[in-house]
Amino acid sequence: MFSKRTGNSFVRHRTTDTNLILERSINRVQLLGRVGQDPVMRQVEGRNPVTIFSMATNEMWRSGEGEPTSTGDVSQKTTWHRISVFKPGLRDVAYQYVKKGSRILVEGKLDYGEYMDKNNVRRQATTIIADNIVFLSESLRDQ
Structure with missing residues (x-):
C-alpha cells in the first residue's frame, strides 16, 4: 500500500506489485504566440476527431545584452509548434474560432510520437x- 498526498489529505491506493512506486510528475507547457495556419479537423477511423494547427513563438535578443550601454543588433528566432486539440468542447471551439494570425495562449x-510518412519512412x-x-486578439475576444 502507498499513500499520495492531495491537498491536506492522503489518498491510499492498494497494489499487488510491491516494486511499484508512483511519483508525481509534471508535463506542462504554456505557449504565447500567433497562429500560423487555420485549423483543420482530422479523424482516423475508430478514433475521436482532433483539431490541429500550427503556432509560432518568437525569442528576441540584442547582441551585447547585459552591457550597460547595449546598442547591439536585435536578433529574432521563430519556433513553430504543432498544436493538437482532442478535448471535445475545446476541439470544436478551436476549429471554429482559431484563425491564422490570431494571438493566443495555449496550455497543455x-x-x-512517431508516424509513417507518404513514402513509408518513420518520422x-x-x-x-x-x-x-x-x-x-481583440477581434476574437469580442465575438
Whole structure:
C-alpha cells in the first residue's frame, strides 16, 4: 500500500506489485504566440476527431545584452509548434474560432510520437496537446 498526498489529505491506493512506486510528475507547457495556419479537423477511423494547427513563438535578443550601454543588433528566432486539440468542447471551439494570425495562449502538455510518412519512412513528431486556449486578439475576444 502507498499513500499520495492531495491537498491536506492522503489518498491510499492498494497494489499487488510491491516494486511499484508512483511519483508525481509534471508535463506542462504554456505557449504565447500567433497562429500560423487555420485549423483543420482530422479523424482516423475508430478514433475521436482532433483539431490541429500550427503556432509560432518568437525569442528576441540584442547582441551585447547585459552591457550597460547595449546598442547591439536585435536578433529574432521563430519556433513553430504543432498544436493538437482532442478535448471535445475545446476541439470544436478551436476549429471554429482559431484563425491564422490570431494571438493566443495555449496550455497543455508535450507529446512525442512517431508516424509513417507518404513514402513509408518513420518520422518523429513533437506535439502540444492543448487543454486550454485563451484568445488574446481583440477581434476574437469580442465575438
